[in-house]
Amino acid sequence: MKFGSRLCTLNVGGRRFFFPAELMKRLPLSRLSRLQRCVSESELLELCDDYDRDSNEFFFDRHSEAFSFIMLYVQHGKLRFVPHMCELSFYNEMLYWGLESADLQPCCQRRLDHRMSECFVHFFPEERPPRGPWEEPPRGPEGEPRRWLETVRRTFEEPTSSILAQILASVSMLFVVISMVMLCASTLPDWKSAETLDQHRIIEAVCIGWFTAECIVRFLVSRDKCEFVRRPLNIIDLLAITPYYVSVAVTMLTGENSTLQRAGVTLRVLRIMRIFWLIKLARHFLGLQTLGLTLRRCHRQMVTLLVFVGVAMAIFSALAQLLEHGLDPEAGNHDYASIPAACWWVIISMTTVGYGDMFPVTVAGRVLGGVCVVSGIVLLALPITFIYHSFLQTYSELTLRAARRRRRATTQAPTDPY
Structure with missing residues (x-):
């Protein structure tokens, strides 16, 4: 395609932009340079x-105002978000024209990172947007396997997608509850007999078999196998299932009554890891999803809170050790003989727990204790407001997401084989 020196016209969303052909070659927009x-x-x-x-006019069905801001970047070298436009939508326009997030100003980069951290959630299965005609599996014999895999995937990943999905979710929750009850009951002295141990092994094997089959099926029908493996909930599933097979293998290799089996601290640790199965309930309970997503979004505030507490512990524990023991090592309070020992008193005082197992006896130590308690209340309260509002926002978003899934499942019910 020979453009010569003619004037090029870019029609972006109905708005025209005029450029000499030579200028388009020098624009830092890869899509326009590729046109040449x-x-x-x-x-x-x-x-x-x-x-x-x-007319040598190129038509682009894109956002015209976003492109005008991109052209301002070309002219002045500063790229900022369009006011009242979603950051992710503008970022999508940037990628279309050949720009990256590094081209944004630092303040806009922080806004984009924060927005992406809120939206790209990997702790829970991603919500699939309503399918359009371009995403429909091809009809006929070729598309039948794909439609079948998609139906199975939605059945296991989206509990509200069909009646069968709700039944499978209920069965999975039932097995989790049974497994947790058996785990707790197995620690009772009355459950140490051979008969109850055999019954416990059978129930445990059935539960593990269900969880293993469920995990394998979900892996086989997943769209992206690498993404499936990276999801935290799937990693937790693997950590909860693997200890059972490890303990069975060790039992088969060492014998039921071997010394290793009787003193198997490692095996007991592996068995107690089955408590992570409770996190599987997050797939079906909105409250647990809200908690997990809130912690994910507020990790910076949580780290800040831990830093506050850590600094306060270092200061107050050093002062407490000095006032209670360091000034008179012989007759001083031996509960505060070291700074690490005083750290325990600081943390239970700052969190207002106060077990009473150790306490200051000097006047200066008690004054320090009062300051420590008040400081703990203030420090813990500083990030609470942000975390609280994030929790409310997360709960609202997940509630709306669940409602959209239910509506989509209802509208697709007549054509859904399940």
């Missing part, structure tokens, strides 16, 4: 939506 290298109109139409040869 096209040798046929078919290649040209891969980069734009339409082309008028007579």
Whole structure:
């Protein structure tokens, strides 16, 4: 495609932008520079939506205001978000024209990072947007396996997608509850007999078999196997299932009554890891999802809180050790003989727990204790407001997401084989 020195017109969302052909070659927008290298109109139409040869006009069905801000970046070298436009939508426009997040100003980069950390959630299965005609599996014999895999995937990943999905979710929750009850009951002295141990092993094997089959099926029907493995809930599933097979293998190799089996501290640790199965309930309970997502979004505030507490512990424990023991090592309070020992008193005082197992006896130590308690209340209260509002926002978002899933499942019910 030979442009010569003619004036090029970019029609972006109905708004025209005029550029000399030579200038388009120098623009830091890879999509426009690639237009100059096209040798046929078919290649040209891969980069734009339409082309008028007579007027040398390129048509792009994109956001015109976002492109105008991108052109301001080309002219002045500073790229900022369009006011009242979603950060992710503007970032999508940037990627379309060939820009990256590094081209944004630092303040806008922070806004984009914060927005992406809120939206790209990997702790829970991603919500699939309503399918359009371009996403429908092909009809006929070729598309039947894909439709079947999609139906199975939604059945296991989206409990509200069909009646069968709700039944499977209920069965999975039942097995989790049974497994937890058996885990707790196995620690009772009355459950140490051979008969009850055999019954416990059978129930445990059935539960593990269900969880293993469920995990394998979900892995086989997942769209992205690497993404499936990286999800925290799936990692927890693996950590909860693996100890059972490890303990069975050790039992088969060492014998039921071997010394290793009787003193198997490692095996007991592995068995107690089954408590992580409770986190599987987060797939079905909105409250646990809200808690997990809130912790994910507020990790910076949580780290800040831990830093506050750590600094306060270092200061108050050193002062407490000095006032209670350091000034008179012989007759001083031996509960505060070291700074690490005083750290325990500081943490239970700052959190207002106060077990009473150790306490200051000097006047100066008691004054310090009062300051420590008040400081703990203030420090713990500082980030609570932000975490509280984040929790409310997360709960609202997940509630709306669940409502959309239920509506989508209802509208698709007539065509859903399940």
